[in-house]
Amino acid sequence: MLQPLLASGSSLAYHAQQHLLVRLCGLTQRTARRVLLRERESFSRGELDALQQRWHALLQRDLDNVAAGVYPRGLLFGLPWQRYARALPDLVRDVPAMVQRRKRGGWRELPDDVAVKQYPPYYRRTFHWQTDGYLSRRSAELYDVSVEFLFGGTADVMRRQALVPLAALRRRLGRPLRVLDVGCGTGRTLAQLCRAMPDAELLGLDLSRFYLELAEQEVERAGGRLQSIVGNGEAIALPDASVDAVVSVFLFHELPRNARRNVFREFARVLRPHGATVIVDSVQRSDSAEIAYFVDRFSREMHEPFYREYLGDDLAAGLTSQGLRVTDVSPAYLAKVVTAVPAAAGA
Ligand SMILES: C[S@@+](CC[C@H](N)C(=O)[O-])C[C@H]1O[C@@H](n2cnc3c(N)ncnc32)[C@H](O)[C@@H]1O
Numbered sequence: 001m002l003q004p005l006l007a008s009g010s011s012l013a014y015h016a017q018q019h020l021l022v023r024l025c026g027l028t029q030r031t032a033r034r035v036l037l038r039e040r041e042s043f044s045r046g047e048l049d050a051l052q053q054r055w056h057a058l059l060q061r062d063l064d065n066v067a068a069g070v071y072p073r074g075l076l077f078g079l080p081w082q083r084y085a086r087a088l089p090d091l092v093r094d095v096p097a098m099v100q101r102r103k104r105g106g107w108r109e110l111p112d113d114v115a116v117k118q119y120p121p122y123y124r125r126t127f128h129w130q131t132d133g134y135l136s137r138r139s140a141e142l143y144d145v146s147v148e149f150l151f152g153g154t155a156d157v158m159r160r161q162a163l164v165p166l167a168a169l170r171r172r173l174g175r176p177l178r179v180l181d182v183g184c185g186t187g188r189t190l191a192q193l194c195r196a197m198p199d200a201e202l203l204g205l206d207l208s209r210f211y212l213e214l215a216e217q218e219v220e221r222a223g224g225r226l227q228s229i230v231g232n233g234e235a236i237a238l239p240d241a242s243v244d245a246v247v248s249v250f251l252f253h254e255l256p257r258n259a260r261r262n263v264f265r266e267f268a269r270v271l272r273p274h275g276a277t278v279i280v281d282s283v284q285r286s287d288s289a290e291i292a293y294f295v296d297r298f299s300r301e302m303h304e305p306f307y308r309e310y311l312g313d314d315l316a317a318g319l320t321s322q323g324l325r326v327t328d329v330s331p332a333y334l335a336k337v338v339t340a341v342p343a344a345a346g347a
Pocket residue numbers: 123134147159182183184185186187188189205206207208211231232233234248249250251254
């Protein structure tokens with residue numbers, strides 16, 4: 001009796017939270033666009049309907065996953081409101097600088113005290129026009145709240161869809177998983193994984209030491225410990241067949257095609273024979289032309305120079321070309337979840 005009541009109560013509260021977030025973020029973004037850029041949104045009814053349908057489906061999927069015991073109910077309400085509220089004034093203060101940077105095309109404006117040559121050329125830029133690119137503590141501190149704002153409160157929801165295939169893998173192997181998150185950023189996926197699967201061994205790799213420092217703290221707050229690796233996903237500093245799962249969230253749309261291929265190859269190399277790789281990233285044109293239209297605008301406006309090439313490619317085909325077999329592709333609002341296993345693992 002109590003269980004269904006609790007479930008329907010939290011479903012209502014969850015929907016209220018998500019409606020509030022999407023309305024608030026949408027309104028602020030439309031106003032900012034009008035005032036700062038003198039532009040209006042111009043989406044067709046069909047595009048908006050497709051977007052809304054996928055949003056509803058994501059929320060339902062999130063609730064279903066909780067009901068199925070994939071992850072705890074607490075994740076539905078896991079946004080660190082106080083931390084984001086503290087970061088918000090800094091983000092707002094940064095917006096005029098971002099707009100000016102966009103206007104003058106200042107994508108090379110990286111911090112002077114960082115030896116940028118150590119990074120691959122595609123990385124040496126102010127992605128999203130964000131101040132310092134990925135190369136400062138301040139950028140890392142503003143990142144989570146900016147992404148959550150941009151996605152209207154669904155960034156963490158999309159991220160945690162990676163936990164579904166990971167839970168299935170955990171059940172299949174019948175033992176704790178050793179999981180590597182490549183391009184883990186500030187650790188939002190790893191922390192959610194830690195809460196859902198406290199016995200997992202967590203490794204996080206990223207080119208930015210500033211983001212990794214925050215990822216360590218995020219996982220610690222979730223009650224775990226992160227083994228962090230500062231490095232390039234194209235050459236992962238781990239032995240062959242050394243992890244059960246490789247996860248990656250919102251990384252591939254930022255990589256040129258050849259780098260994507262190298263990272264896929266590394267995934268196949270470090271995976272154990274019975275392991276799985278789980279990628280959460282933007283939809284591509286072949287998944288949904290209507291949704292691709294939205295994200296295509298993002299690619300043009302937010303200094304994402306490799307996103308357009310990514311949109312026309314197919315993640316599944318890229319994984320297959322590097323010795324992995326795709327077992328599932330599921331939609332997750334503006335993203336999709338692609339699961340693959342080593343091709344040699346058989347049916
Ligand atoms: C869009 S962010 C996504 C971060 C995080 N996964 C999330 O869910 O928010 C991309 C991240 O990938 C990292 N990155 C980009 N290229 C990389 C590469 N070649 N190797 C490792 N990390 C990379 C960036 O530093 C950044 O933290």
